[in-house]
Amino acid sequence: MKIALIALASGTLAGLVGALCGVGGGIVMVPLFVGALKLDQKTAVATSLAIIVITALSGTLSNLHSKAGLIDWRIVAFAAVGAATASWFGAEWMRSLSNQTLTKTFGIILLVSGLRMILAKG
DSSP states (O other): OHHHHHHHHHHHHHHHHHHHHOOOTHHHHHHHHHHTSOOOHHHHHHHHHHHHHHHHHHHHHTOHHHHTTOOOHHHHHHHHHHHHHHHHHHHHHHHHSOHHHHHHHHHHHHHHHHHHHHHOOO
C-alpha cells in the first residue's frame, strides 16, 4: 500500500510539474523512485519513461493546448523523429552504464539545466 501511495503522489506531482513547466516527469519521478521507493537508478529511469508516455498523451490529447494554438505541429514532427531515434540509442547506452554513473549523470544534467534557467535573462 505504501508503494502505491508514493507512486500515486510522485505521478501526481510529475504530471503537474510537467504540465506547468513542459519538463518530463522524470525530473520528479526518478529521484522519488530512487529515494522513496528504493528502486535502482536504471529501474527508476525505465519506469519513469513508461509513465511519461501516458502523461504526454494525456496532456496532448486533452486538446487544451491544441485548441489554444499552443502546439507547433511542424516542430513536433521534426523533433519527434530526432527524439525517437536518440531515445532508442539512449536506452541501449543507459543499460551499459552502472547505476552510480547514471545517477551522477542525471544529477549533473539537472544541475546544469537548473543553473541555466536561473541565470537566463528574459
